[in-house]
Amino acid sequence: MRMQILVIDDCDMFREGLVALLHDSFQNIAAIEADCIASGVEAARLHHHTIDLVLLDHELPDGLGVSLLAEMRVEYPHLSIAILSAWEDPELMQRTLKLGAVGYIPKNTSTAILLSAIRLILAGGLYIPEGLLSYITSEKSQSELAVQHTEHLTGRQREVLALLRTGLSNKEIARELSISEATVKAHVTIILRSCGVSSRTQLQYPR
Template structure:
């Protein structure tokens, strides 16, 4: 059973998520938060497997807050459930460390599908989002497809690499050894179909909106 923390400043949303999951035996909500202070307090106390959060909350500084959460609570997977449309924040959120992004206009079916994917260690981006980017750039759409196949740990390593971290820094941040970091780098080069670290970092930055 996966433990969940729900962070949203609207009581109706928090209650709605609880109702959706009431009959799901795979999840247990261990805490709720309506602002940053409550969020970090709950993260410290409960160390949930998954954080379902709105990035537009009081005292929450959007993507920067997500980055802080991933740095301080690396074992908690984050599913963004936001009022903002996917086109604005989805890829940036995943690049920063989120395991998935669901807009609040999505159906219950999509929300539960995303949560299931995140709980299994995958990355969730709505298929329609990839289609949106196809019209912009076929190469970028292909890159998104490859990016979606990365594991959560591979994305964490990629994020740290793109921020200029060395193997030793990454090993310390993720509590793994440097040899393992090198193994992840080799996997990333292969999965993202690039030949060197510079190209790997360049491709990772494709997922940041221009």
């Protein structure tokens, strides 16, 4: 199956280099490029049903990536979005994770670690750079490490998980996805088992 990654970064050299690296490192990959928030919004609007991952730069010429992250998480809760940043900023990292990002990747990361981070995220995990792990509370670590075991979930179950992690109830998730509450409950049971946790609160982002 062809994999699709949206790269949003205003630095042509970095963006084009990253796209070339993705093509060299992954089979059957299609990369969509955007150089600002406006073009990123348009790309997401056109392709959100088929995008597997968004790699989003934090500093863009027409705004901040964290603002676009928040917007996309509301508009397209099923999208996996990782933030690219020029700095290892603990406060920014924690803010993006609370908004639902699946990774925080410093731009000075080595090629090997960058690719490992992308593979981890594509498998359903969450990437946090080693230098920032100490800033994550033990409760949060348990919550997010559990999400590394979701690679076997269906597309619908991933949608349920994305909404569950924001703290929505089964009834609210059912309304959001236009499915029955009983169906949501069944999905949640499978998700908890797959993640190896006993409570839905263990999967939620701290508020």
